[in-house]
Amino acid sequence: MKKFPQLKTTLCLAFMLATAVSVLIVGYVALNLLGRNLTNDIKNKNLLIARSLASEIQTLLEEPKATLAELAEILENETATASALFPSVVKHSDTLEMILLIDAEGRVAHVTPSNRNYSGIDMSNRRFFRRTRETGAPFWSSTFISIHTGKPTLTLSLPFRRGALVGYLNLDRLNGISDRVNIGDSGYALVVDREGTLIAHPDRSLVAEQVNIRDNPAIAQGLAGKEGTVKADHRGKDQFYSVAFVHDPGWAVGVVQPVSEALKPVAKGRRIILAGAGLALLIGAFLALGVAGRIVRPIVLLAAHTKKIAGGDYASPIAGCGYQEMEKLAGHFRQMIDAVKSREEALRNALGEKEVLLREIHHRVKNNMQTIASLLRMHARKIDDARLTEIVNDCRDRIAAMSLVHESLYQSDSLAKIDFETYLNKLCRNLGRAYHAGGKGVSVSVDRCDVGLNLDQGVAVGLVVSELISNAFKHAFHEKESGSVAINVKNIDDDRVEMIVADDGAGLPADLDIRKTSSLGLRLVGGIITREMGGTIDVENDNGAKFIIRFKIKTE
Amino acid sequence: MLRSKTLTPAASSEKKRISPAVFATIFSLISILMFTGCKDKTPITIGFSGNLTGRLSELGINARDGAILAAEERNKAGGINGRPIILKVKNDELDREKAVQADRELIQEGAAAIIGHTTSTMSIAAVPVMNAARVLMVSPTTSTNKLTGLDDYFIRLVSPWKDATLHLARYAFERADLRKISILYDLSNPEYTRMVHDTFRSEFKKLGGDVLCSKPYTSTPGIDYTVIADSLLACAPDGILIVGGVMDTAMICQHVRKTNATVAFFSSGWAGNENLVEYGGAAVEGIVFVNYWDMDSRNPEFVDFKKRFKKRFHREPTFPSMFGYECAQVIFQALAQIDNPSNLKEKIIETGKFNGLQEAIVFDQYGDPKRTPLLFTIKNRRMVRMERP
Numbered sequence: 001m002k003k004f005p006q007l008k009t010t011l012c013l014a015f016m017l018a019t020a021v022s023v024l025i026v027g028y029v030a031l032n033l034l035g036r037n038l039t040n041d042i043k044n045k046n047l048l049i050a051r052s053l054a055s056e057i058q059t060l061l062e063e064p065k066a067t068l069a070e071l072a073e074i075l076e077n078e079t080a081t082a083s084a085l086f087p088s089v090v091k092h093s094d095t096l097e098m099i100l101l102i103d104a105e106g107r108v109a110h111v112t113p114s115n116r117n118y119s120g121i122d123m124s125n126r127r128f129f130r131r132t133r134e135t136g137a138p139f140w141s142s143t144f145i146s147i148h149t150g151k152p153t154l155t156l157s158l159p160f161r162r163g164a165l166v167g168y169l170n171l172d173r174l175n176g177i178s179d180r181v182n183i184g185d186s187g188y189a190l191v192v193d194r195e196g197t198l199i200a201h202p203d204r205s206l207v208a209e210q211v212n213i214r215d216n217p218a219i220a221q222g223l224a225g226k227e228g229t230v231k232a233d234h235r236g237k238d239q240f241y242s243v244a245f246v247h248d249p250g251w252a253v254g255v256v257q258p259v260s261e262a263l264k265p266v267a268k269g270r271r272i273i274l275a276g277a278g279l280a281l282l283i284g285a286f287l288a289l290g291v292a293g294r295i296v297r298p299i300v301l302l303a304a305h306t307k308k309i310a311g312g313d314y315a316s317p318i319a320g321c322g323y324q325e326m327e328k329l330a331g332h333f334r335q336m337i338d339a340v341k342s343r344e345e346a347l348r349n350a351l352g353e354k355e356v357l358l359r360e361i362h363h364r365v366k367n368n369m370q371t372i373a374s375l376l377r378m379h380a381r382k383i384d385d386a387r388l389t390e391i392v393n394d395c396r397d398r399i400a401a402m403s404l405v406h407e408s409l410y411q412s413d414s415l416a417k418i419d420f421e422t423y424l425n426k427l428c429r430n431l432g433r434a435y436h437a438g439g440k441g442v443s444v445s446v447d448r449c450d451v452g453l454n455l456d457q458g459v460a461v462g463l464v465v466s467e468l469i470s471n472a473f474k475h476a477f478h479e480k481e482s483g484s485v486a487i488n489v490k491n492i493d494d495d496r497v498e499m500i501v502a503d504d505g506a507g508l509p510a511d512l513d514i515r516k517t518s519s520l521g522l523r524l525v526g527g528i529i530t531r532e533m534g535g536t537i538d539v540e541n542d543n544g545a546k547f548i549i550r551f552k553i554k555t556e
Numbered sequence: 557m558l559r560s561k562t563l564t565p566a567a568s569s570e571k572k573r574i575s576p577a578v579f580a581t582i583f584s585l586i587s588i589l590m591f592t593g594c595k596d597k598t599p600i601t602i603g604f605s606g607n608l609t610g611r612l613s614e615l616g617i618n619a620r621d622g623a624i625l626a627a628e629e630r631n632k633a634g635g636i637n638g639r640p641i642i643l644k645v646k647n648d649e650l651d652r653e654k655a656v657q658a659d660r661e662l663i664q665e666g667a668a669a670i671i672g673h674t675t676s677t678m679s680i681a682a683v684p685v686m687n688a689a690r691v692l693m694v695s696p697t698t699s700t701n702k703l704t705g706l707d708d709y710f711i712r713l714v715s716p717w718k719d720a721t722l723h724l725a726r727y728a729f730e731r732a733d734l735r736k737i738s739i740l741y742d743l744s745n746p747e748y749t750r751m752v753h754d755t756f757r758s759e760f761k762k763l764g765g766d767v768l769c770s771k772p773y774t775s776t777p778g779i780d781y782t783v784i785a786d787s788l789l790a791c792a793p794d795g796i797l798i799v800g801g802v803m804d805t806a807m808i809c810q811h812v813r814k815t816n817a818t819v820a821f822f823s824s825g826w827a828g829n830e831n832l833v834e835y836g837g838a839a840v841e842g843i844v845f846v847n848y849w850d851m852d853s854r855n856p857e858f859v860d861f862k863k864r865f866k867k868r869f870h871r872e873p874t875f876p877s878m879f880g881y882e883c884a885q886v887i888f889q890a891l892a893q894i895d896n897p898s899n900l901k902e903k904i905i906e907t908g909k910f911n912g913l914q915e916a917i918v919f920d921q922y923g924d925p926k927r928t929p930l931l932f933t934i935k936n937r938r939m940v941r942m943e944r945p
Contacts (some may be wrong), residue, residue: 106837116782121810122837125937142871147803147835150611150777195870209608209647210617212869215628 008296015288016281023280027273035266042262043229046242049181050255051227053189054244056177061248064095064156064167065138071099072160086112097170098148102129104162115148123166132157132164140249142195143171143210152210154199154249171207174200184264187257192219194250218243222252231259298326302333314341355415362410369403394470394521397434401427401466405458418458421449424487427465435473441482444469449489451497457554460528461499467521468501468547476505476545483544495553502546514539599642600635600897602627602887603662605655605672605682605693608647611775612744612801614831615674615876619696620645622880623671625868626888636891643884648673650744652681663689668897671883674876676700676748683710692901694887696879700747701755704924709901711923713879713886717824720846720929721752724797724822725759727844727931732820734794739770740784740808741799745826749799752824756797768793775804785811795820802827805843806835813839820844829874833937840934848927849875849914850941858913878913886910886917 067089074080086099090112101110106124123129128141139157146153146168154169174191178200181189191200196214198206213219218230222243229242238259243252260267305318314337318330376396383389408423409415428444431437437444453461469485477483485503492498514526514537525547529535535551604623606616627643635641644662648655655678662670663685669692673679679698686693686709693710699717703710728734737760741749749772757767768791773784785808788796796812796819798805805827812819823832823845830851832840851872853859861881865873873881889910890903901923904910910917917925931942 116780117807117811120814121807122813122839125834125837127834145611145613145803147611147807148777205609205647209613209620212621214870215868 007299008292011292011295012285012288015292016284019284020277020281023273023277027270027277031266031270031273034269035263038263038266042240042257043242046183046187046240046255046257047227047229047244049183049189050242050244050253053177053181053191053255054246054253057174057191057246057251057253058248060095060173060177061140061156061246064093064169065158065248067093067096068099068138068156068158068165068167072158072165075101075160075165082110082112086110095169095173096167098168100164100166100168101160102163102166106163109163117147128155128157128166129164132159133162138248140194140251142193143197143199152197152199152207154193171199175204175207178202181255183255183257184261186261187255190254190256191246192223192252192254194223196220196223199251216241219252219254222254223250295323298323298330302329305333309337309340358415359410362406362415366403366406366410369399369406373399373403393434397431397466397470398463400430400434401462402459404430405455405462408458409455417452417454420451420453420458420461420489421446423458423462424449424465424489427462428469428485428487431466431469431473435470437473440473440477441480442473442477442484443482444485445487447486447488449487451489451491451553454554457533457551460532461551464525464528464549465499465501467525471519471521472501472503472505472545476503476507479506492550495555497551497553499549499551500546501549502542502544504544506544507541508539508545510541512539597638597640599640600668600891601642601644601662601666602884603659603665603667603670603672604643604645605648605658605662605670605678606674607650607678608645609649611777611803612650612675612742614802614829614874615697615826616647618874618876619671619674619880619883621869622696622865622873622877622882623884625865625877626881626884628868629864630884630888636888641888648678650675650678652678655681656685659685659693660689663691667691668891669694669887669900671696671880671887673698675745676702676751677745679703679710679712680747683708686710690898692887692904694883694904696883697876698748701751702747705922707922711901711904711919713882713917713925714848715925715927715929717748717752718755720825720848721755722759723929723931724824724844724846725756726763728795728797728820728822729760729763729765732795732844734820735765736792736794737765737767737797737822738788738791738793738795739767739797739799740788741770741772742801742804743772743774744801748826749824752799753797773800773804775801779804781807781811784808785815788812789815789817789819793819795822797822797824798827799824800827802829802831803835806832806837806840809836809839809843828932828939830872830939831874833934833939836934838937841937842933842935844931844933844942846929846931847875848929849878850930850932851939852941853914855914857911861913882910882912882917 071085071089074085075082082101090096090099099112100108100118100123102123103109106122106129108118108121108123111118128139131139136159141155141157143152143154145151152171154171156167156169158165178189178191179202181187188202190198192213193199195212196219197210197212201207214223216232216234218232218241221228221230222245225245227244229240231238232241233239234256240257240259240262242255245252302318318333318337373396376392376399380389380392380396383392404423404427405418408418408426412419424446428446432444465487472485483503483505485501487499487501489497489499514522517523526537529537529549529551533551535549538548540546540548604620606619607613608616608620623643627641630636631640644665644667646658646662648658655673659670659682670686671694673682673695674697676698679693679695680700680702682693683703690709695710695712697714698712699714701716701718703712704716728737739753739757741753743749753770757770760767769788771784771787773779788808789812796808798808798821800808805823809821821840821843823843825845825847828845828847832843836843858878861878862873865877886904887900890900890907891897894900894903905919905921905923908919915928917927919925932939933942934940
C-alpha cells in the first residue's frame with residue numbers, strides 16, 4: 001500500500017519552508033542592494049578622500065614652488081644675495097629643508113643650510129638639473145638617497161638664469177598628511193612618486209627602503225592619470241584602492257582599505273539576516289506545529305468518528321474546532337450521519353418485513369409440500385401394486401426432503417443459508433422413521449458437517465442424500481440384521497466440499513455405472529451432482545457402498 | 557623582531573561567471589589530478605636579507621628589486637612546479653646583529669633559501685647561522701675572499717674580488733703608469749674594503765709602486781668630504797683608489813677635483829653603476845673600475861631583462877639588480893628539480909652551470925663562480941667598457 005505523508009508533517013514543512021525562503025529571498029536581495037550601495041559609497045568616499053589628499057599635496061607643493069619662484073625673482077631683480085635670503089626661508093618653511101643655487105655649469109654656487117660637502121660640487125649630471133635645463137620648467141625628482149641625510153629625498157628644481165634653484169623637500173610633511181587619514185581599523189593613505197616608489201606611508205620603513213609598488217594595478221592606473229577605485233590583491237588580501245593623481249609632480253595618492261573591513265556592515269547584515277532566518281525558521285516551526293495541530297485535530301477526530309460510524313455507532317458527537325470550515329464540515333457530517341441512520345432504519349424495517357414474508361412463503365411451501373407428501377403417503381397405502389407403491393413412496397421422500405429444506409430455511413436465523421448439519425440430522429431421522437430403520441437395526445448418523453448451503457444447493461444436495469440413504473435402506477441391509485449409514489461433509493479447500501455417504505451393507509454391484517444404471521434414484525443423484533452442480537461422484541465398495549461427492553459451494 | 561615585507565603572487569579578485577566550457581575543463585583537470593595524484597601547492601618561501609636603508613642602501617635596494625622581479629615573473633609563469641613563491645624581505649641595516657637576527661627570523665618563517673647579504677661583512681656574520689640551520693644563502697654581491705673555498709651553506713653570484721682587484725692594481729701600474737697611490741676605504745663594510753685594500757696594496761707594491769697613504773673612513777651622514785679629499789691629496793699621489801659606495805666615491809672625486817688636482821681615480825667596483833655618473837658629474841670622468849657586469853651588454857637575455865626591469869621599476873637596473881635577479885633564478889631552477897629544499901646546495905653544486913643574463917654562471921665545488929672581471933671607465937658621462945684585463 002502506498003505510504004502517504006502525514007498532513008501535519010507536510011503542513012509544518014510547508015510553513016517552515018515558506019518562512020525560511022521568504023526571509024532568505026528578502027535577505028539576499030537586501031544584502032545585495034546593501035553591498036552594492038555600500039561598495040559604491042565606500043568607493044566614492046575613499047576616492048573623495050584620495051582626491052582631497054591629492055589636492056592638499058598639490059597645495060603643499062605649491063608652497064615651495066611659489067617660494068622658490070619668489071626667491072628666483074628676488075635674486076633676479078634685486079641686489080639681495082642667496083646667503084642673505086635662503087636661511088630665513090629654510091628656517092620658516094615646513095617643506096624645504098635645503099636649497100641649492102646651481103650655476104650654468106651645474107656647480108653648486110650656494111647651499112643653505114651651509115654644507116661644505118655641497119659647496120662647489122658638480123651637479124650637471126643630476127637628473128633634476130638636466131631636466132630643468134632641458135624643459136625650462138619646474139621639475140619634481142623621483143626619490144633618491146640624500147647625501148646630506150642618507151634618507152630618501154625629493155627635489156623641486158626651478159630654472160634660474162642658466163642654472164637652477166633646487167629645493168630639497170621634507171618627506172615627513174607628506175607623511176604627516178597621510179597619517180591624518182584613518183579609515184576604519186586598518187585603512188590608510190599612501191603617496192607614490194611617478195616611478196611608483198612610496199614617498200608617504202604609515203609604515204615609514206617602506207618609504208625608507210624605497211619600496212616600489214607600481215606592480216599594483218590600481219597604483220599603475222593612478223600614475224597613468226586614471227583616478228578611481230579598484231579592488232586589488234595585496235599580500236593575499238583584497239583591498240579597495242582609491243587612487244587620485246597629483247598632476248604637477250605626477251604622483252599618485254592612494255587610499256587603501258581592506259575589502260573585508262569596508263564591507264563589514266554587509267557581513268554584519270548577512271549574519272543578522274542568517275540569524276533572523278534561523279529564528280524565523282524556529283518561530284515558523286512552533287507556529288506551524290500549533291496551527292497544523294489545530295487544523296489536523298478536527299480531521300483526526302472526524303476520521304475517528306467516521307470509523308465509529310462505519311462500525312454502526314452513530315451516537316458519538318462530532319465537534320468543530322473553532323474554524324468556520326471545520327464547523328461547517330462537522331455540521332454536514334452530522335446531517336450525513338442522521339441521514340444514514342434514518343435510511344438504515346428504513347432499510348432494516350423493509351428488510352424485516354421482507355424476511356417475515358419470505359419465512360411465511362417458505363413455511364407455506366413446506367406446508368404445501370408436506371400436504372403433497374401426506375397425500376402421496378395416503379395414496380400409497382391404497383395401491384396394491386408394490387412397484388407403484390415404491391414409486392409413490394420415492395416421490396413422497398423426495399418431496400419431504402425438499403420440504404425439509406424450506407423448513408430449515410424459515411426456522412434458521414438466516415434466510416440465505418441452511419444450517420446443513422441440522423437439516424441432515426432431521427432428514428436422516430425422517431427417513432429412518434419412514435423406512436423403519438430402528439426396527440431393522442440400522443442407524444443413520446451425521447458424523448461431521450461444518451458447511452452451510454444456500455437454498456438451491458440445499459435442495460439439490462438434500463435430494464441426493466435422501467436418494468442415497470433411501471437406497472441404502474432399500475438394498476444394503478437385506479441380508480444383515482443391523483447396519484449403519486454415515487454422512488460426513490467437510491470443506492476440502494476454500495470453496496469446495498466433499499460429502500461422503502457410506503454404509504456397511506452389501507455394497508454395490510461391481511459393474512455399477514451410475515450414469516447407466518436402471519435405478520432412477522442413482523441416475524437422479526448422478527444428474528444432480530454432475531450436471532446441475534458441476535461436481536464429481538466416485539463410487540467405491542469398501543465394506544459397503546461408499547459415495548464420494550465433491551462440488552463447489554455457490555456463494556450467492 | 558625585524559619587520560619584514562612579503563611579496564605574494566598577485567591574484568585577480570574580479571568575480572567571473574564560470575562558463576560550461578571552463579567548468580568542464582576544471583572538472584577534467586580535477587579528474588586528471590585525482591588519477592595522477594595531487595601535487596603540493598603550498599607556497600615556497602624565499603628570504604631576502606640586505607641593507608635597504610641609509611647611504612649604502614643602493615646595493616640592497618637594487619638586489620631586492622631584482623629578486624622581486626624574478627619572483628613576480630616566476631609566479632606569473634606558475635611558480636615552482638605549481639607552487640607559488642613568497643619572497644620575504646628583511647633589512648639588515650648594515651648591522652651584524654640585525655643581519656643574524658633577520659636570517660634567523662627568515663629561517664624560522666620557513667625560508668627554503670635566503671638571497672643575501674649584499675655586503676661581505678654581513679655575509680660573514682650570517683654564514684654560521686646558515687650552516688647551523690643547513691639553509692642555503694645565495695649572495696648577489698658578496699665578494700670577500702674569507703668565504704672562498706669553504707664547504708658551507710653559502711654561495712654567491714660574483715667571483716671573489718681578489719682577481720678583480722689584482723687586475724685593477726696591474727692596470728694602475730702597467731697601463732696607467734702610476735707609481736704613487738692613496739687608498740680610501742669604507743669601514744662600513746670592512747670585510748670587503750680591507751680585502752680590496754690589502755690585495756691592491758700588496759700587488760701594487762709588488763709591481764714596484766707605492767701606496768703613500770691608506771685612509772679608512774666610515775660612511776655616515778656627518779661625513780666631511782673636503783677633509784677626506786684634503787687628507788688624500790696631502791700624500792701627493794698620482795692616483796687614488798676609493799673602496800666605497802657610489803655616493804661616497806662620487807663625492808670624494810668631486811671634492812678632489814674641486815682642488816684642481818689631476819690625480820687618476822680608481823674604484824673597486826662597489827660604486828660601479830650609472831649613479832656614479834649622476835652623483836659624480838664631470839669629476840668622475842676617466843675613473844677606472846672593475847666589475848663583473850656590462851651595462852651595455854648586447855646579450856638578448858640581458859637586453860630583455862633591462863626592459864622588464866625598467867617597465868616594473870621605472871629605472872635602469874644596476875649590477876646588484878642583475879645579480880639579485882640571477883640569484884633568484886638559480887634558486888628557482890634548482891628548487892624545481894628537487895623535492896626537499898635541504899638538498900638545494902648539493903643540487904646547485906651538482907648542476908654547476910646556469911644560464912646568466914650576460915654569461916653562464918659556473919660554480920665550483922664550493923659555490924664560488926668564475927666570472928670574467930671587466931674594466932670600465934666613464935667617458936662623456938657614460939660608463940664604457942675598456943679592454944679585458
